[in-house]
Amino acid sequence: MLRSSLKSKSKPTIIEYEDLTMCGICLSTIEDPKALPCLHSFCLKCLRNISDIKAGMVICPLCKEATAIPPEGVTGFRDNFFIIKLKERRSIHKNQDKKMTCVCCVMPACNIVARCIHCNGFLCQSCVNLHGTLSPLKPHTLIALDQLQYVKLDIGNKVKDECCKKHKDQALRWYCTKCEIPICRDCTVMEHRHSQHDYVSIESVHKGQLEDIKKLEVVCEGIVQHVDAAIEDVDKVKLSLESALELANRKLEESADAARQQFLKVLETNHKIASEKLRAIETERFDKIDDCKSNLKNLQAKLYNALEMANQVIRSGSQHDVAANYATLTSTLKQLQDVRPVPIRKSLSKVTFRPNNRKIVQEIDLGVVVEGTGIKKGKWVLEKQVGKHGQGKLTSAWGVAAGRYGDIVVTCYNGSQVKIYNSSGDYKLSLDTKQGLLLGKSSYPSNAVVTSDGHYYLTDQTAYVKVYSSDGKYMKEFPSKSPNNTSSDIDDASLYGLALDKEGYLLVGSNQKYISKHKQDGSHVCTLKVDIPPWFIAVGSENIIISTNLKNAGVLVLDNDGNLIRSLNAPKHAKSWHPLGICCSEDDIVYISSYDAHDKGGIYTFTVDGEYLGCVTMDVSHAEGLALIGADENRLAVAQYGHPVKIFCLK
Incomplete structure (x- = not known):
């Protein structure tokens, strides 16, 4: 929803959403994806390479947010199972024309036409027909291969539950409202058994969590437009400054040429001073403009990434995906909903050169560099x-x-x-x-x-x-x-x-x-x-x-x-x-x-x-x-x- 709406309203130069399955460090498909609190995910190996073990911190290379490394090391960061699923679905769609084996008949030459959500495998046309005739298989949900990437992997309560990472044989069917994470039955009597912990079924909170994410997504969608406009202002100010600097330098050269015949030595000295002043202003202003744009770009990247994650969770995430990402995602979106881009100071582009028009002077006075427009004209x-x-x-x-x-x-x-x-x-x-x-x-x-x-x-x-x-x-x-x-x-x-x-x-x-x-x-x-x-x-x-x-x-x-x-x-x-x-x-x-x-x-x-x-x-x-x-x-x-x-x- 969000991707298409932005494309229709924005200029062609707008930055697209990030591909969640691409590592921002090695720029390849993520392997062993680990998620930072800022919602950016990277390969486990890449995170190890950029982590500062002595300082106990890792700085996200995309948004520059610093995060403490868990006690167990980089492996302690949350596994991003949602990205693993995205990779799987995209791989399936990309390779759907290649030969795949039916999980029922195991015939290598058969033509795969669908996937059974409950059997967790691909089916040929014969086995699809079999699913429709055998009573135990009739409740199974089948998805055509060409529609697989657009369909959520869970259909109501029919999909097989995901298992707990700590208790491998237990399904994640509960949600701890204190810790804001999915838990299994064993978790309710062990790590989450204390009186301050309260848990409900994942199914009961799914709708509310999804609505919370949708509301925050709508708010942050509006902020994207403000950030885009602020970046455009930065570019306009930079162009305006370049034009003003060019004009100021041209006026300076004209003034210097007019006086050079009579007072060459003194003129060159003052010319150098004025030029250095302009260069200093140029360096300072461009640094400020580039810093402002860099900060806005970082904010933009963080907004786009959070919105893409929210969009993917809403559009494609299972109940467990929503529950697993709810705490981090809503926390980030709530922080972002109050963020507004700091506008660029338009005065950064204002610089001119005021020539000295006096005909008789004791010393060569070319004029002064003015950091701004000087006295404002108008009423x-x-x-x-x-x-x-x-x-x-x-x-x-x-x-x-x-x-x-x-x-x-x-x-x-x-x-x-x-x-x-x-x-x-x-x-x-x-x-x-x-x-x-x-x-x-x-x-x-x-x-x-x-x-x-x-x-x-x-x-x-x-x-x-x-x-x-x-x-x-x-x-x-x-x-x-x-x-x-x-x-x-x-x-x-x-x-x-x-x-x-x-x-x-x-x-x-x-x-x-x-x-x-x-x-x-x-x-x-x-x-x-x-x-x-x-x-x-x-x-x-x-x-x-x-x-x-x-x-x-x-x-x-x-x-x-x-x-x-x-x-x-x-x-x-x-x-x-x-x-x-x-x-x-x-x-x-x-x-x-x-x-x-x-x-x-x-x-x-x-x-x-x-x-x-x-x-x-x-x-x-x-x-x-x-x-x-x-x-x-x-x-x-x-x-x-x-x-x-x-x-x-x-x-």
Whole structure:
């Protein structure tokens, strides 16, 4: 079902499902197939060759998942009897024109026409007729040879039961619900006899297990399309980067040729510097793009393999096959159903060369290599408002952050809530902010960030950073660290600003005029003293820190050690300058919100060098936190205290 549906909807270049009977190591038909937990199967001999016995691990060569080697060695991995059956059926179909012997008459010259499921052998036409006339043989199920590969090997309860690997003479007729494996009668009174084990007949759970696999298969089918689209985006970004690099190099050469006659020596020096910068960007960007594509390819391969296994089990597996593969297969599919491809950053393809057009210069200045498009051209227009009605209605929005998959995360200061909306602006869930608080206390959330693993980190009017799972459940908290690091400092601290730097460290701003740096597990790295309490924090390239404070009307640009580089001053035409919310693009364009005593204001843009660029919009009221959302950073979310969040789009 799945294979045909994908073929009909996909481009010709789409990767086909893997042949489950082919070993991914030796690329030959699997011999003595052993299955890893990731559902990939290999020859026993091949697994031995790639296993790291000293480390006690084996890394799947297809999806790179590491698995501990069982105590009994590689032979302890599960035998994949399902693949053995697939091999047998494919071999039968491939060789059906060759001479085979009838199991009843044992005549080498007879013509084989069918297989008896119960006799477990091939029959000629005469013996097929005999099966239809003798009473003991009439219940037997016969399958025509040309239909054998398309038919399940069990027909109801008529097929001979498979035997237990430990108790060779006992059939696998039971299923242990604790261990999630088929067992025999002896197993029920030996290995699975304890009170915590419960077992039922395989037949009774077969239908439910099959339905579970089908449901998970449907979910993962949809994820395949997302992964395919993400890989296409990677290829597009790579082509776009190649084109941009070609254009940038051409402009660089033209600028160099124009100046070479007068300032050859200095020109060549600067030319070399600029070219090396471009080459460095080229190497870095292609590495990032290739890594992203490699990760997506691995995810794609894992999805295709799991779906093919599910498809084969549903289409061709016996009751015992379903039971034997149920635990591993459903576990893998459940993990995969929550997986979404991490989108490629479109900004990776943005690079240009800005020539120097001045005619008279003291030194040859060819221009600079720009890692991006520089100042974005276009007009910011209101796209939508988020949190106007219903359960997701906002009354005290303070901070806003970009979540995974285009989600929008909003902290509600007086409402003590953190609400998450999808990219369309629909309410999804709220964080459980009541957990971890003393009775009668309110959290007063300030700011939130979302890490790549989907965890939410939150600052509030306490000295502790709260951590929540991807489904909004409270997980843990950890304290910020002041320069003095005393208990009184922790007791008196309130946390406001929160950001992730380029290396994935958390930057936590306190009212005690410091920024505490932490790993994502909460461990403290260092503490930076600052001149004003950082209410909002943004991070630029090379981990430059930009922070704001409404009461001090300051916007400070700091290096990654906390030293002041410069301040960003109010635009000349601004009637009132009360900077608060802040965010920074990958091109180091700084967005700042400001409002006056009448709650009127706007969103202004600067370079990190302090140059005022322009006003995004004046269509905001009591603007607080800001966040750029979307892979291209062409959408700006603005939190408005007492109003819905506004989303502006660059047209």
